[in-house]
Amino acid sequence: xxxxxxxxxxLSASVGDRVTITCQASQDISKYLNWYQQKPGKAPKLxxxxxxxxxxxxxxxxxxxxxxTHFTLTIISLQPEDxxxxxxxxxxxxxxxxxxxx
Amino acid sequence: EVQMVESGGGLxxxxxxxxxxxxxxxxxxxxxxxxxxxxxxxxxxxxxxNIKEDGSDKNYxxxxxxxxxxxxxxxxxxxxxxxxxxxxxDTAVYHCxxxxxxxxxxxxxxxxxxxxxxxx
Numbered sequence: 001x002x003x004x005x006x007x008x009x010x011l012s013a014s015v016g017d018r019v020t021i022t023c024q025a026s027q028d029i030s031k032y033l034n035w036y037q038q039k040p041g042k043a044p045k046l047x048x049x050x051x052x053x054x055x056x057x058x059x060x061x062x063x064x065x066x067x068x069t070h071f072t073l074t075i076i077s078l079q080p081e082d083x084x085x086x087x088x089x090x091x092x093x094x095x096x097x098x099x100x101x102x
Numbered sequence: 103e104v105q106m107v108e109s110g111g112g113l114x115x116x117x118x119x120x121x122x123x124x125x126x127x128x129x130x131x132x133x134x135x136x137x138x139x140x141x142x143x144x145x146x147x148x149x150x151x152n153i154k155e156d157g158s159d160k161n162y163x164x165x166x167x168x169x170x171x172x173x174x175x176x177x178x179x180x181x182x183x184x185x186x187x188x189x190x191x192d193t194a195v196y197h198c199x200x201x202x203x204x205x206x207x208x209x210x211x212x213x214x215x216x217x218x219x220x221x222x
Binding site: 001032034036038042043044045046049050055087089090091092093094095096097 | 146147148149161163164197202205206207208209210212213214215
């Protein structure tokens, strides 16, 4: 089974900061990596699919990159509404999540 | 508007059964794979099962194989999760989600979920 790890597990940043979250797969998964944002009490929301494709309606300050085993989600200018937990996913496996606070 | 609404959750004793339902609307249901994903309170996400557009292919996480069954009724725009032999570690909020077309299981629309509590 493929294992997914994320780092950091949590972070605190200021409004306007550049934030980077990393997701590592235990084996090569090509480009098949998705990113989600979850706010408290809400269902997850798809942000990025296939490693680098921005889902419709998601602000352009979010971007994804990577392939193989190493992937990153970047928020180029953190906004107050970006607080929440971010998860990576490869098919049937989710990463453990990264909690983002302001 | 794309929408999924789950129902059927509740309190059940260990060893018991529940059937979850998910009613979908706002899109051509019969052309999408559908998934169930669960989330333990305060913890992370776990994919549970998915089903092909026509119901001919189903996949499950190892921990539920032989106990849970996913099914769908395209005439009712609904997907179901029959859960048998429930255990305490099945306690979670269960979400149904739509798999984005032409992707490897990106989940582009989610329901708010239904809470399943397994306890005596």
